[in-house]
Amino acid sequence: MPTLELKIDRLEKLVGKELEISELEYDLQWISLDLEDINEEEQKIKVEYNPNRPDFASPEGIARALKGYYEIEEAIPKYDLKDSGITLNVDPSVKKVRPYIVCGVVRNVDLDEDEVATLMNIQEQLHWAVGRDRKKVAIGVHNIDAIEPPFLYTAVKPDSVSFEPLHGDGYPMNLEEILLLHEKGIEYAHILEGKEVYPIIFDKKDQVLSFPPIINGVITTVTDETKNLFLDLTGTDFKAVNLALNILTTTLSDMGATIEAVTVNYKTGESIVTPNLKPTKWEVDSNYINDYIGLDLSLNEMIKCFKKVRMDAEKSKKKGHLNVYVPAVRGDIIHPVDFAEECAIGYGYYNLPKTIREGCIGRYHPIQTLANKIRTIMIGAGYLEVLNFILSNSTRHYKFMRNEKNEEQLVQIANPVSKEYNTTRTALLPKLLETIQFNRSEEKPIRIFEVGDVILLAPEEETGAKRKLKLAVATYHEDSGFTEIRSVLDFIMNSFGHSQNFEVQPGNNPTYLEGRYGEILLHGNKIGELGEIHPEVLQNFKLEFPVAALEIDCENFID
Template sequence: MPTINVRKSDLERLVNMDLSDAFIEEKFPMMGVEVEEVFEENGEKFIQFSINPNRPDYLSAEGLARGFRGFIGIETGLKRYDVYESDIKVYVEDVKTRPYIAFALVKNVQIDDVVLESIINLQEKLHWTIGRDRKKVAIGIHDANKVEAPFYYKEVDGDEIKFIPLNSEEEMTPREILEKHEKGIKYAHLIKDKFPIILDKNGNVLSMPPIINGILTKVTTETRNLLIDVTGTDKNAVENTLNIIVTALADRGGTIFKAEVIYADEKITYPNLEPKVKETTPDFINKTLGLNLNVGEIISCLRKGRMDAVYENGKLKVFIPAYRVDILHEVDFAEEVAINYGYDKFAGEYPIIGTIGEVDKLEKKCDFIREVMIGLGFYEVVNLTLSNQKILFENMRLDVDEKDYIEVLKPASVEHRVVRTSILPLLLETLRINKHKELPQRIFEIGDCVVIDENFETKGRNIKKIAGAVIHPTANFNEIKSYVEALLRELKIDYELENHSHPSFIEGRCAKIINNEKEIGYFGEIHPEVILNFDLEHPVVGFEIEIL
């Protein structure tokens, strides 16, 4: 899960009360925010919070303070934010790579070093979570006094325009930024042929999304009026991100002003902070939680969660603040009631029915396989089922389309955003991490993989697999073949071997395993390019078999 470091003094200022360390460590976990540690740095006390990915509004001190004030009853109910008219207009040309943009102006924000640090941290955390490391959403925050409306969002050629990017003193073209600038090199993969640019009335560059802002609009402690742009590939994500930012700035005392975004076929005014409305029933909430709360108690819990609710015709109409992007189903209201009712008040009960537990047959087979592999001299490792495209596909020389795997919507880390379809790449990554250890190394893993299957309701299907890898200077095809055949023999599986062409293996040194005319696995010598991609220095052989 993402973590944020918050200055204790800043949190106390926003909550408007003194907070002891013990009080923080007791209360915040009860509202669903884990306290990782309390530490001091340069004489200043900090609290590190671990934030659930479904609560991006908690990724700032402002959001945490807002939620905490409701949780402990200082300020309950829906917090209303006034949004004033302005003459800001943003004209959008045909931007194919990142077609959506939202704008807003927040005036009179008193920015000191602490507030500036908080703004930058929120921006980066939203980039990683909602933005998927800027792929889906990118944020620009600017000194509004340095530019003049109207603004223009368009795509340009790489050499069409020049400006000085942040953290640079050199004027560059967009193409040069991708080649020379630290941020440009890091995020160059997000831009292809055309370069998105945001300009003001006078042709000044505010931003080159999703790479870098221009130095002209750099925010400092002298800045008072902030212009926010959010661009991306998903309209809802763009709008939600803007709402989270402007409400956080309003909690710092800022005043929110509208901006009109003008497309070729429509006009949209941002930000839209009107509450969303969903319905539930007291019966559903009580049945879900096993409680017997009356309507007033349920509404009180929802108000502590910074919502409002009214009871009409047997239903609860719940008003959800615009920054709460996690409320998708009425079960989310039940969770909100549980949090604010207090998890410590729930009493455990034994189930009425009696059951006799038994180990699943597949798990019994997995336990047997473990014994066989250990007997063959392998060590078992356990990796996460989440990884990323580089390890699973790029390093393995696999050309895989996005529709062939499942990606996490709001990953806690960019390194763990794809549900693995194979175990072998993670074994190679394990070998890379342990390459300083003596050779030979023989490791295996038994675990779940997930593949796309349209026949399932979830469009995905779990598969149990066994994979193994061996590394040492003389590792070869015959060695891994002997291990695989020993395993298949112990499992009493009838099989046939056929030549197999696989991008991750050396051509002519890979075989597939056939059982009842179905391919259940493969093995062979790993391709030299794959070995180098994982920074390994010796031959590697490996196998992967589906456990039926």
């Protein structure tokens, strides 16, 4: 989850109210913010916001919501948006590489130290939360006084244009060189991988503003002296670039700057003016919202709730309906149900009544019931239950057990972070031996069992595999042996009423000792095996005493 650091004194100035950290801790949760960390000494807090609310990526954004919560200011804030008279033309060639661009102009910027930090941080947050690390949206901030409109957003062959990039080595590089040599080029080259042309923004004199989403030209470098900014936001998602621009410009406006619109002229005939801060209108059924939350609010009460969460609302012409206006910095409203949540937040979750609905008779799943029955049988036999991961390691699962592993028979994990896990288990016994190895210095005898799932490939299944419940039992001490484990088997079969239905026949299995191994048949079908573990297997698990063990498919016991 994204986080943001807030200075209390700055927040107080923005909200226009004295704030106590302890009160904030309580209040913030009701506007879906989570207090992560408190620094009493420096009067700072760290809050976590949800990724669907990038408008919370600045103290200005959070202050907007808090003002609503405290009823200091309600409804959508008004922003003064002039026309800059500036045009940016878009060449259709960008369609193949990075189709969308929106722009804005910000004048009379006079930022203090905190505000500069906020501006840097909000760009970073937007790049991450909205921009998917510049893939979907990339932001460029330029000194507009160093360049001359109109601007052109176009796409060019990688080696056809050279310019001096920001944070470069002081000489011009072509686009290909930047991707190979420049720090930011190396970091973001993957976004342009496989593209024949790269996006670029020129001014009237063919000076390069930016090579999005990689790096700006050095010519538009922003310093403390810079007063007027040009913003470009390019990307692959039209909604996302607009959202990021709206959040950025309104935040700058809250800092006291003047924001101006730019005409973005798509040569295909479409021309738009950005930023577009016009709220979106939705007609919402109040009954639907009341029924969703479980309340019975009047239209006026509901309007009040929406205004508290910084939306606008009014009665619509349709009976029982409201027109709700969503500010341009909110990208998370895509369905009428989203208004149910907004209304509930405005009403206050703490005010919601707790209601109970009766009905339904519950049942346990038969497999879980079976597993519990087996547990009861096994603790009666004096065995201790252990629990292991389904994730497994093919070496220990097969090689240590003296089994040939046939890769085609294994579930294979494509991308494990830890090499420890490259498959899922098909048997429980290897992990029981691992458990004994881990506990070998504990008091003997060690008698353990596990009831759990294994995963078997099954092409007939929808996802190509199925889970199966198995039981494995192992006994480890100086005198463990076949007779002991055979008694356990007899006890289990007897407990399930199968003492007459099963038999054990000799067989071969490299994990077990020859002549001390048997296959367990129920009604003539093999359901498991038991025996004394082969000394080489014991050695692989660094065990010093004999182990006798059994493993059974349990699902055969379901009535």
